[in-house]
Amino acid sequence: MGKQILLDKINVPGIKTYEVYRKEGGYASVEKALKSMTPDEVVNQVKDSQLKGRGGAGFPMGMKWSFIDKKSGKPRHLVCNADESEPGTFKDRYLMEYIPHLLIEGMITASYALEANLSYIYIRGEYMWVFKILEKAIKEAYAAGWLGKNILGTGYDLDLYVHVGGGAYICGEETALIESLEGKRGNPRIKPPFPAISGLWQNPTVVNNVESISAVPWIVMNSGAEYAKIGTEKSTGTKLISASGHIKKPGVYEIELGISVYDFINSDEYCGGMLDDRPLKALVPGGSSVPILPAHLIYKTANGEDRLMSYESMQDGGFASGSMIGSGGFIVYNDTTCIVRNTWNFSRFYHHESCGQCSPCREGTGWLEKVLHRIETGHGREEDIDLLWSIQSKIEGNTICPLGDAAAWPVAAAIRHFRDEFEYHVRFPEKIKNRDHFVHEPFEKVRHLVSKETV
Amino acid sequence: MKQSHDIQQTINITPALMDRINELLGHYPADKRKSALLPILHDVQDAHDNWLSVELMDKVAEIIGIKPIEVYEVVSFYTMFNQRPIGKYMFEFCQTSCCATRGVEDLMDYTCSKLGVGVGQPTPDGMFEVRGVECLGACGYAPMMQLGDTYREHLTKEKIDQIIEDCKAGKVNLYYNAE
Numbered sequence: 001m002g003k004q005i006l007l008d009k010i011n012v013p014g015i016k017t018y019e020v021y022r023k024e025g026g027y028a029s030v031e032k033a034l035k036s037m038t039p040d041e042v043v044n045q046v047k048d049s050q051l052k053g054r055g056g057a058g059f060p061m062g063m064k065w066s067f068i069d070k071k072s073g074k075p076r077h078l079v080c081n082a083d084e085s086e087p088g089t090f091k092d093r094y095l096m097e098y099i100p101h102l103l104i105e106g107m108i109t110a111s112y113a114l115e116a117n118l119s120y121i122y123i124r125g126e127y128m129w130v131f132k133i134l135e136k137a138i139k140e141a142y143a144a145g146w147l148g149k150n151i152l153g154t155g156y157d158l159d160l161y162v163h164v165g166g167g168a169y170i171c172g173e174e175t176a177l178i179e180s181l182e183g184k185r186g187n188p189r190i191k192p193p194f195p196a197i198s199g200l201w202q203n204p205t206v207v208n209n210v211e212s213i214s215a216v217p218w219i220v221m222n223s224g225a226e227y228a229k230i231g232t233e234k235s236t237g238t239k240l241i242s243a244s245g246h247i248k249k250p251g252v253y254e255i256e257l258g259i260s261v262y263d264f265i266n267s268d269e270y271c272g273g274m275l276d277d278r279p280l281k282a283l284v285p286g287g288s289s290v291p292i293l294p295a296h297l298i299y300k301t302a303n304g305e306d307r308l309m310s311y312e313s314m315q316d317g318g319f320a321s322g323s324m325i326g327s328g329g330f331i332v333y334n335d336t337t338c339i340v341r342n343t344w345n346f347s348r349f350y351h352h353e354s355c356g357q358c359s360p361c362r363e364g365t366g367w368l369e370k371v372l373h374r375i376e377t378g379h380g381r382e383e384d385i386d387l388l389w390s391i392q393s394k395i396e397g398n399t400i401c402p403l404g405d406a407a408a409w410p411v412a413a414a415i416r417h418f419r420d421e422f423e424y425h426v427r428f429p430e431k432i433k434n435r436d437h438f439v440h441e442p443f444e445k446v447r448h449l450v451s452k453e454t455v
Numbered sequence: 456m457k458q459s460h461d462i463q464q465t466i467n468i469t470p471a472l473m474d475r476i477n478e479l480l481g482h483y484p485a486d487k488r489k490s491a492l493l494p495i496l497h498d499v500q501d502a503h504d505n506w507l508s509v510e511l512m513d514k515v516a517e518i519i520g521i522k523p524i525e526v527y528e529v530v531s532f533y534t535m536f537n538q539r540p541i542g543k544y545m546f547e548f549c550q551t552s553c554c555a556t557r558g559v560e561d562l563m564d565y566t567c568s569k570l571g572v573g574v575g576q577p578t579p580d581g582m583f584e585v586r587g588v589e590c591l592g593a594c595g596y597a598p599m600m601q602l603g604d605t606y607r608e609h610l611t612k613e614k615i616d617q618i619i620e621d622c623k624a625g626k627v628n629l630y631y632n633a634e
Contacts, residue, residue, distance in 0.1 A: 034568070084592050085590060085592065086590075087551045087552055087553065087590040088587075088590075088592055088593065088594050089554070089592065089594070090555060090592045090593055090595055090596075093592050093593075124498075125493070125497065125533070125535045125593070126535070126591050126592070126601060127592065127604050127632035128497075128604040128605075128631060129604045132604070132631050132632070132633040133633050135633065136634065155576075161482040163482070163493070163494060164493060164494050164497060165533070166493050166496065166497075166529070166532070166534070166535045166536055167533050167534035167535035167536075167588075168532065168533050168534065169589065169590075180493065181490060182490050183489035183490045183492035183493065183521075183529065184488065184489075184525075184528075184529065185528055185529060185532040185534065186533075192504070192580070201484070201487055210538065242594060242595060243595060244553040244594035244597065245553055245556055245594075246597040247558075248593035250596070251595050252595065284552075288551075288552060288590075289553025316510050326497060329594070331552060331553055331556075331594065332554065337556060339554075342552055342556070344588075345551060345552050345555050346551075346552060348589075349552075349589050349590065352589050353589065355532075395620065410513070411487075427456075427521040427600075435560065
């Protein structure tokens with residue numbers, strides 16, 4: 001059993017309630033920080049932890065905190081990004097639903113570090129019941145004196161509220177989230193200025209993921225240096241992995257960064273092996289936006305080293321043969337999966353979720369969806385594969401926010417690693433008439449029909 | 456299908472709803488009332504058969520003190536706000552990769568044929584509607600759907616049958632109570 005710092009108490013009966021959470025040592029980090037540390041000392045502990053942001057981008061949290069403008073005298077805000085919408089990701093929901101006070105404790109301690117007096121948790125609208133759980137937990141925290149004026153008699157004031165969104169993936173992008181929190185459409189802003197200088201209501205703002213903020217209490221209680229001892233040198237700490245797809249035990253697991261992908265998929269402690277013991281075909285290790293890996297690059301990197309659940313090992317080989325740990329949305333596919341259909345599915349998602357501000361994304365995601373649908377339904381042309389490549393390359397890097405890249409990468413990786421499967425669809429339309437075409441006849445059995453080498 | 460402008464919506468901002476609106480407005484600085492728009496829209500929609508007519512959006516704008524267009528542009532951007540009457544029991548199936556991988560397309564077909572409707576078409580009595588939506592964050596518990604405030608996970612045809620029966624019998628509470 002690996003080290004657990006977020007889910008170690010998740011099975012304590014009643015941990016959802018304030019009383020039990022407090023009895024189990026909850027809110028101690030607020031006491032410690034407010035009574036015995038300066039805000040900058042808290043920031044330094046988080047810097048020492050080397051925790052990388054857990055929302056997907058992996059930007060070091062301590063560094064992000066150090067950018068916040070404390071000199072202008074404007075009010076500062078901490079905003080928690082609980083807009084979890086990346087396909088494959090359902091970890092933040094698990095934390096908020098089952099141990100809501102951990103996030104609230106983290107919000108108070110982190111707000112103190114940033115010297116913020118008004119903070120928000122922005123939660124996606126579909127998590128309506130979790131929104132209600134958090135609202136209740138915040139009321140309990142106010143009643144117990146952890147929020148409001150003059151907390152613990154230290155003179156520190158903090159108001160914390162939970163704000164509910166309306167159903168839009170783009171609001172997980174931090175500037176779109178801020179727009180949405182201001183009561184507007186979720187259109188990302190052009191950066192700079194970055195939120196640390198001009199964020200919510202033009203005030204200095206830090207936006208952090210639920211899981212990142214939930215690690216702050218442990219870091220404050222045990223020190224950043226202790227946190228950095230967990231995991232690997234470059235990937236410190238633990239990470240929640242949302243495991244789904246064709247595995248025996250889907251669910252949320254807290255892992256110590258650096259365990260092997262093989263063990264994560266096959267050990268009984270985690271995914272428990274492949275569903276129905278069918279062969280592993282592909283893996284999306286970090287949410288739908290990251291490149292998909294083919295079977296031969298999942299357990300081993302291109303150099304033949306063991307692939308590990310860490311930022312650096314997942315990226316090994318770059319986009320040619322690696323991927324990213326991203327949000328930890330770990331989707332496993334067996335041999336019944338059609339990569340073309342799955343890529344079409346992702347493209348439909350990005351087309352639906354594009355905010356429409358930038359033409360390469362607004363138009364390009366629609367083209368990707370349409371061309372992929374054409375291929376998947378047996379109406380594709382040989383040149384469509386190169387057309388897809390061309391479209392994705394024109395979206396990547398040409399948009400205000402990373403949604404464009406996120407839409408382009410899965411298509412690029414699918415063609416890079418599974419080109420023969422696209423060719424099969426184009427050349428043998430009569431064999432893919434049913435949507436479950438690979439369920440009865442996995443691609444491995446018909447691959448020989450496509451003679452051209454995979455590029 | 457009837458368009459929303461053909462249908463009169465009775466607007467009823469009860470004192471309890473007004474208290475809730477004021478509570479939500481209190482979460483933001485006094486000069487940032489517009490920030491409360493999304494949370495307010497959820498509560499107002501819940502209290503009005505789950506949809507927002509132009510008249511109701513105008514009312515929300517008036518209460519907050521913003522222009523009607525500021526409400527319309529938000530309502531039309533976010534998927535959870537409905538601009539036409541919808542089925543009372545709205546089955547919103549997640550159709551993104553993990554749910555698709557675990558058979559949601561078959562389940563949607565099954566549900567539609569059982570109810571005798573197509574996707575996005577309320578049943579004639581207004582009781583049910585089936586909709587396909589994008590990732591709901593329940594990938595490990597696929598296939599699944601949203602029904603009101605909560606999720607129905609690890610769905611099977613048998614479970615769908617049971618849920619439909621429960622809805623017909625008035626046994627399904629669409630709103631979650633955390634208390």
